[in-house]
Structures are given as C-alpha cells and as structure tokens.
Amino acid sequence: MRPMARRGLAIATTLTLLASSVACGSDDGPGSGQPVPGVTDTEIVVGTHMPLTGPASAGYSKIAPATKAYFDYVNANGGVHGRKITYKIMDDGYNPANTQQVVRQLVLQDKVFAILNGLGTPTHTGVLDFLHSNRVPDLFVASGSRSWDQPERYPNTFGFNPDYTVEGKILAHHVQTDLPGRKVCFLGQDDDFGRDSLVGVEKVLGADAVVDRQTYVTSNTNVAPQIGAFKAAGCEVVILATVPGFTALAVGTAARLGFKPQWLVSNVGADHPTLSRQLGDAAGLLEGMIGVNYLPMQNDTADPWIQLFTKVNKEHNGDAPFDGNTVYGMAVGYLFVQVLLAAGQDLTRESLVEAVRKGGYQGPSVAPLRFSATDHSGYGGGRLSRVSGGVQGYFGPTYETDEEDGPVNEYSAPPVAPPANGVPSA
Amino acid sequence: MSATRAPAPPTRSAAANRLRAGRPVPTLLRHLAVAAGAGLLVLAISYQLDSFRNFQLATVAAYLCATAGLTILTGLCGQLSLGHGALMATGAYTLALCQNAFADRGVTAGGVLVLSLGAAVLATVAVGALVGVAAARLRGPYLAGLTLAVAVVVPALTVTFDGVFNGEQGLAVPMAPAPASLGVYFPYERWQLWVVTVATLLCLVVLANLVRSRYGRAFRAVRDDEVAARLAGIHVARTQVIAFVVSAASAGLGGALLAVLAQSVSPGAFGLTLSLFLLMAVVIGGLGRLAGAVWGAVLLVALPDLTHTVTDLFTLSPAAAQRLEGNLPLAIFGCTLIVVMIAAPGGVQGLVSRLAGALPARWRRHRP
Numbered sequence: 001m002r003p004m005a006r007r008g009l010a011i012a013t014t015l016t017l018l019a020s021s022v023a024c025g026s027d028d029g030p031g032s033g034q035p036v037p038g039v040t041d042t043e044i045v046v047g048t049h050m051p052l053t054g055p056a057s058a059g060y061s062k063i064a065p066a067t068k069a070y071f072d073y074v075n076a077n078g079g080v081h082g083r084k085i086t087y088k089i090m091d092d093g094y095n096p097a098n099t100q101q102v103v104r105q106l107v108l109q110d111k112v113f114a115i116l117n118g119l120g121t122p123t124h125t126g127v128l129d130f131l132h133s134n135r136v137p138d139l140f141v142a143s144g145s146r147s148w149d150q151p152e153r154y155p156n157t158f159g160f161n162p163d164y165t166v167e168g169k170i171l172a173h174h175v176q177t178d179l180p181g182r183k184v185c186f187l188g189q190d191d192d193f194g195r196d197s198l199v200g201v202e203k204v205l206g207a208d209a210v211v212d213r214q215t216y217v218t219s220n221t222n223v224a225p226q227i228g229a230f231k232a233a234g235c236e237v238v239i240l241a242t243v244p245g246f247t248a249l250a251v252g253t254a255a256r257l258g259f260k261p262q263w264l265v266s267n268v269g270a271d272h273p274t275l276s277r278q279l280g281d282a283a284g285l286l287e288g289m290i291g292v293n294y295l296p297m298q299n300d301t302a303d304p305w306i307q308l309f310t311k312v313n314k315e316h317n318g319d320a321p322f323d324g325n326t327v328y329g330m331a332v333g334y335l336f337v338q339v340l341l342a343a344g345q346d347l348t349r350e351s352l353v354e355a356v357r358k359g360g361y362q363g364p365s366v367a368p369l370r371f372s373a374t375d376h377s378g379y380g381g382g383r384l385s386r387v388s389g390g391v392q393g394y395f396g397p398t399y400e401t402d403e404e405d406g407p408v409n410e411y412s413a414p415p416v417a418p419p420a421n422g423v424p425s426a
Numbered sequence: 427m428s429a430t431r432a433p434a435p436p437t438r439s440a441a442a443n444r445l446r447a448g449r450p451v452p453t454l455l456r457h458l459a460v461a462a463g464a465g466l467l468v469l470a471i472s473y474q475l476d477s478f479r480n481f482q483l484a485t486v487a488a489y490l491c492a493t494a495g496l497t498i499l500t501g502l503c504g505q506l507s508l509g510h511g512a513l514m515a516t517g518a519y520t521l522a523l524c525q526n527a528f529a530d531r532g533v534t535a536g537g538v539l540v541l542s543l544g545a546a547v548l549a550t551v552a553v554g555a556l557v558g559v560a561a562a563r564l565r566g567p568y569l570a571g572l573t574l575a576v577a578v579v580v581p582a583l584t585v586t587f588d589g590v591f592n593g594e595q596g597l598a599v600p601m602a603p604a605p606a607s608l609g610v611y612f613p614y615e616r617w618q619l620w621v622v623t624v625a626t627l628l629c630l631v632v633l634a635n636l637v638r639s640r641y642g643r644a645f646r647a648v649r650d651d652e653v654a655a656r657l658a659g660i661h662v663a664r665t666q667v668i669a670f671v672v673s674a675a676s677a678g679l680g681g682a683l684l685a686v687l688a689q690s691v692s693p694g695a696f697g698l699t700l701s702l703f704l705l706m707a708v709v710i711g712g713l714g715r716l717a718g719a720v721w722g723a724v725l726l727v728a729l730p731d732l733t734h735t736v737t738d739l740f741t742l743s744p745a746a747a748q749r750l751e752g753n754l755p756l757a758i759f760g761c762t763l764i765v766v767m768i769a770a771p772g773g774v775q776g777l778v779s780r781l782a783g784a785l786p787a788r789w790r791r792h793r794p
Contacts, residue, residue: 096596097695100688105731108478108615122595126690129598133614190588191595217585217594219693 036348038113044080044340044347047088047106049118049127054093055218059244059274059325060119063142064089066329067117067336069317070309074333076316077423080340081347088112092123094218099123100130107136114139114352117160117332121145121193128154137352139339140332140378144268145192146403149377156353158371159378160332164193164241164266165403167292168200170382171239171264173399173408174290176204179262183211185235187226187250189242190215197241197266203405211235216246223249224257231259238262242269248278255285267292267382271324272392286387294367294382295331296415297394298324305364308422331364338363338424362416366398377403381411457634461627468623477615481687482727484619487626488683490723493708494633494716495676500705501714502642503669504649505561509573511701512580513550513557513674514681518691519584520549521682522597529600536602539686543625546682547675554674555667562666577701581693596692599685622683629676634716636672645669699756706759710766712773721774725762733758 038045050064051057064087071085079085088110090102099120106112107130115131118124119142128147131138132154140160141148144167148159161167175184186201188194194215202210212233214226227250230238238254238261240247247269254260270291276283296303301310309330313322320326340347342355359371367381381400385392400411419425468487472480496510524542528534557576561569584591591597604617636642644665647655652662685691707726712718733754770777 095694096594096690096692097688100690104481105478108476108481122692125595126598126688126692129689190585190593215588215593219581219585219594 036113037111039083039347042083043086044083045086045088045110045112046114046116046336047090047103047110047112048116049090049092049099049102049106049120049123051094051119051123052089052091054095055221055245056094056120056243058248058278059271059323060142062320062323062325063117063119063329063332065317065320066309066313066326067333068329069312069315070330070333071337072316073312074337074423077421080337081345083347085337085340087116092120094120094123096123096126099127103127103130107131107134113137113347113349116140116336117142117329119143121147121189122191124148125192128157132156135349137349137356139352139356140335142328142332143193144196144266144378146196146377147192149375149403151374151376154376156349158356158376160335161268162292162294162367162379162382163377163403164196165200165203166380166401167266167382168197168239168241169204169401169408170200170292170384170399171266171290172201172204173401174264174384175237175239179237182236182262183234184209184237184239185212185214185230185233185261186210186239187214187216187223187230187242188240189246190217193268194241197239200403201239204408216242218243218246221245221249223253226250227253227257227259230254230261231257235261237264240265240269242266244269244271244274245278248275251275251285251289252279252282255282263289265289265291267294270385271298272387273298273321273323274325283390287390289387291385291387291392292382293324293385293394294365294379294398295324295327296364296366297385297392298322298327299391299393304417308418309364312422327364334363334424335361335369341424364415364418366394366415368400368411368413453638454631454635457631461631465623465627468619472616472619477613480613480615480619482731484615484622484687485684486723486727487619487622488680488687489704489707489726490626490720491629491680491683492677492704493680493711493719493722493726494630495673495680496704497708497711497714497716497719497722498633498637498645498676499669499673500708501718502637502649503645503666505666505669506566506570506705507561507573507670507673508570508698508701508705509557509576509580510673510677510704511696511698512577513554513677514684514700515580515584515691515693515696516553517546517550517678517681518685518696519591519597520546520678521685522599522691523590525599525601526597534600534602536605539602539621543679543682543686547678550674550678550681551671554671554678558667558670558674561670562663573701574698577698581696584693591693594693596690596694599689599691601686601689618687622687625679625683629679630716633672633676637716641665641668703759706763710763710773712775715773715775717778718773718775725759729759729762 048064052061068087071087074080075084088106090106092098092102103115114137117140121143124141124143125147138157140158142160144161144164146163146165148157184205186198188197198213212229212235214229216223216226240250240263242250247265251263272286275286279285296305300306309327310322312330313319313326338361339352339355343351356371357373361369365379366383367379370377370380381398383394383398384396385394397410399408401408492510492514496507499505499507521542524545528538560572564572585593604612604614644660647658647660648662648665656662703726707722708719710725711722766773
C-alpha cells in the first residue's frame, strides 16, 4: 500500500504546483504607470529587418549600417533629449518567413520602441498585422508599396520611399515627353513592387501602350526568358521595377543577347555605384540608363548634405564605400531624429506616431514629404537621373504627383541646407 | 535493403517489464496519460515564459509534428525523405487557402481553424500517397533523388501559379483573436502555444500508438530485411506507402501549424534547406524514436537563436558579422551533426537513455 500512497502523494503535489504556477501568472495589461518599451531616461532602442544576406543584399545591406552611423554621430553630439539611440539590425535575407521571426524577436524579446525602415515589400507586408496588433510604431518602411499608406487599417505604419505608382508615373511621363512613339516594355518583381509600378506606368501611357510585360522572382536568377521576350517583341524602351541585383542581371543579360533598349529604372534599383560593382568590367553597359531619385546624388560633392554624410561615414561607418544606399540610410536616420525631437521629452509610442502625423519635415530630399493624418506615404515625387560618361547625375526638373490619376507636375520648392552641426534641432 | 539503418529502439529493461506484468496498462491509456501530463506542463510553462519564448515553444511544437513523422518514416521504416519541407508547404498553403476562403465568406469564428487543419492534413495525405507510391518502388539514392525533386518543385509551383499562391510574397493567414473570455490583454502568443500544443499532442499520441501497433512492427520488419518481411507475410510496398502517408500527414500538420503561428505562408519558409534541416534534426535527436524527434525540434528552433546570441557577444567588424550572420547556424548545425555521430551514434536521445540506464545500475551496485 505504501508505494501506492507515495505515488498518489506525488501526483497530488505535482498538480498543486502546476495549479499554483498557473494562478501566479498574470496578464499584464498596459497600465498607465507602465514604462514605455525600449525607452529609458538614457536610451531609445529601435530595431529593423534588413537583407544583409541573400538575393537583395547587393547594395541594400549598407543601408542599416549607414543609419546606425548617423545615430552614432547624433549620440556623440549628446543624443536626442539626452537619450542615446541604439539601433538593432536583424538579417532576414529578404525571406518573408525570416522576417516573421526576427521582427517577433525584436518586438517581443528585445522590446524595441519602434521598428524603423524595415526593408522590402514582400517581407514587410507579412509583419504589418503583427506590428499593428502589438501597437508598435512602424516608421519609414524601406519600400514604395502602397500598402504602407492605409491610415485606417494600419494607423502606426508610415512609408519612406515615393510609392512605386508615383515613380512609375514619373518614368512614364518621361517616355511620353522625351521618347514618344517608342515601343515600351515592362519588367517587374512579381509582387506588389512590380504591380504598383506597372499601375503607375499604365496610368500615364495607357494599358495598350505597354507592348510586353514580364515578371521575375528573386529566387530565380535567370532572366534570359524575359529579356528574350522583350527582344522578340522589338522593345525600344524597357522600364524596370527591379532590385539592384536584378537591374544588373537584366542589363547584363540583354547585352549577352545583343539587345540594347533605353533602360528606365525605379529608384530602388538605379544606384549607379551598386550596379557598377555588380557588373564589374561590364559597368559600361549602364551608360545612358535613366533612373529616378529624390535624395542628393552621392557623387555631388558640392551638396552640403553629401558633405555632412561623407563626414559621418568617415567618422562612424569605417569609411565604407559611399553610395546611394549610404545617403538613403543617413536620410532615414536624419528624419527619425527630427521626429523624435518633435515627439518631445516625454516620449511614448503615441507621441511618436502623433509627431509623424503632424508632418512638416524637411530634410535632404529634393521632393516633398507628404505625412499627414490622412496620408502615410513617404516622399511624393522625384527627379530623373542619367548615367553619362560613367557618372550618374540629375537632369530636368523635380516632379511630384499622386498615386491616382492626377497629372505629373513640376515641383520647384528649393532644397533646404542641413543645420551647422548636422543634427536637427527642435 | 533499407536506405538507413537505425539502432533498434530500446527494449524495456527486464525489471520494468516485471513491474508492469502484474497490471498491464493499455497502450492508448498510457499514451493519453503522458500526453495529458505534457499538456499540463506546457500550460504551466506558458504562464512563466514571456511572449517570445511562448512563440518559440509553439514553433518547437509545430516542427515536432514534422520531425516525429520523419523519424517514423526514416528511422522505423528505413525510407529516406529529403522532401518533407515540401510536404510541410503543402499543409501550410492548404491551410492558408482554406482560412482565406472562410474569411472571404465572412466566417471568422476560431472553430474553422479545426476544419482548415483537417483539410491541410487531407491534402498532404493525398500528396504523400502519390509520392509514397512512387517511393515504394525506389531504394537508396534513387529515393533520395525523387524526394529531393519534390522539395525543389513544390516551392517553385507557388511562383509558377502566382495567381493562386501570390508568388514569393506568399499569402496572409487570417486568424481569429484569442477567445474574449480569456481577457482583453491575454497574450496572443500564449493562445497560439495552446492551440499548437493540443494539435501536436494529438498527432504524437496517434504516432506513438502506431509505433507500438502491428503497423509499427511491420515498419521495423521491412526496415531490417525486406525479404524476411515478405516471407513473414508482410506486404512490403503497401507498408512503405502507409509509412509515407502517415509521415506526410504529420508533416502537413506541422506545416499548417507553422502557418498558423506566422499568420502567413511564403515559399521561402519551405525551401530545400528546411528539408535538409529536418533530416539532420531527427538524426541528431535520435533516429526512430519520438523522444529523439523532440530533441530535433528543439534544436531546429534553438540553434539559430543561439548563434545569434553568440555573434552578439563578440564585437565583430561589420563585414565579418555580416558574413557570419546568415551562415553560422548552418556551420554549427553541421558541426553538431558530426560531433553527435561520433560521440553518440544513437543521437541525443540515445545518449540520454544510455545515461538513464547507467545511473540506476550504478546506484544499485553501490547499495549494500
């Protein structure tokens, strides 16, 4: 009988322990006195997901280090309201499945204050709902998908790039005015990036004007079928909605097939230094390529913003090769510091989002920022650039337009100069 | 001949058998009791862990379905499969399509998840039967080749038929929130853990019973010697197809549960590396034993996290950190496999049961 009794006692004890441990757990509702996640009197922890490896890492892997370098520069100059910014960079390899994991890790484990500049249309789309249900500010997504601009559904999400439809309209506007009557073809990434861009192109040129449409996926690095189809269709102008690796692939493949169209490239895939590195000895193929951009050109050493960013790059980024991605990363950092300042000393997630919604920020860009209570998209326009003599430079006016049927207008507000010490002030 | 030859599962020690001989507990009851105990344990743990650990534990449970199925196929029936990642994808996409179909028709009740999970298992059973029939005719490297092709083809299909599967961006999986009766601030990750644990435990009970049944004995007979098995009246091909279908069904359930956790599916989650990782995990854990599958599933989740922590400890130059970030988990996984194979050919579980066997023996010796 004794073993029976002992066994019974053991089971009873286990059950009691289990029950008490369940009862001890508490569901922590957000009380008013609770601290803001990721914010202390001396530190603000912000996180991001970036393709440091994988098919989209070419060029893009330098964005987050540049942003971090700018934050280090600000920290060295006293921080924001006395707080230093810590930037946690997580690699997702441009794989939506990894993004799910790393963003959960940032939000649930590392308890970041906000997600800043998470990169990629397919990757970030998958975490929108998760960030929304956890009430995490999701600022300046590094993509031009129109998904970020849904203030009712995702009140805490804001874009950064001009949306791909706006960009498509500006590229198509150039075709309409400078290359009329040419046969236009379109190669886009097989997700919202490519689709949104094609919508913009067709809004300006009409759906019939695009002779051939092709798509690619980042997991397949052979674009010969698509380029072959363009050649067979007799395309003279090819508009690319591609990441840098695939811009380079498209241009290189076309050269191999003896096909020489006029390339017009989305801003996210048109950074000349990145493409040159990809193409190596064949960098000459990029001659004449037209791109869109909205930030100072990386080789424009006379621009005060480029001077500032070059200095930060030298001091805090180990003097990494300076290209459009560096400029982009630092511009994101600058805007975030502006927003933090506007949110005030008493920083909460609500005050941060409210500060973005108020809008009125001016930074390095030649195009206007559109943030308001009803508009969560980023920049609202861009300027065309051309590669000539191996140097990428702006030409023509800056354009702005909307993602609907509005016309493509010239935008003439002069750019602002950076503050003397390179750190925005309230 | 079998493709792999795993050590036979441990026979219960004579002493234990003698203890049990008096009052035999039916296998099903014993397994249900163990599952209930495990369920209570997870329930208690879920209140002690933070949200992220709950999510990770739920991911372990989801992977466990797949590794348990694979360990039965490879460890018990001797068939090698490099395509279980693709079977998981089949389950995950079926679940996503079902959940979307329900949401489109305005059905958002939490209960429909059970239907979707059922559909996911059925779809994978169909695919598994198809592959299994072909697999039953193949041996060794040819079987590996066939399943490898499945692993490569299935994710590629999602890109080819992007109208249905939305290409590499994948599909969102609409999920009902946790029941309101649990409170407004009930952490969603804890609810996810509960849901996934219930499904996984059910799957494990079924598998554990299968292993101890006539079918389990037939699996082992086929693995050890097909000719002898045939002489004993076992239909070898049918047994192999059954093993493949069972294994596929659990992989499909595992994939569907992963989709439930991530609330999205995309082909990137189910690439060839996942299939290879699954196989490595069951080998490291201990081939042919369900307890080994548990170790394997834990490793699948813990290793990437561990390597990230390790790289964080060192202040590396940005370039070196960048190169290590994506590749270090692979290297560590490979090294672990080599070390385990040399030090403990029975896997982690083999080591554990050897230690567990050795300790009482030593204790008895020391007792006067």
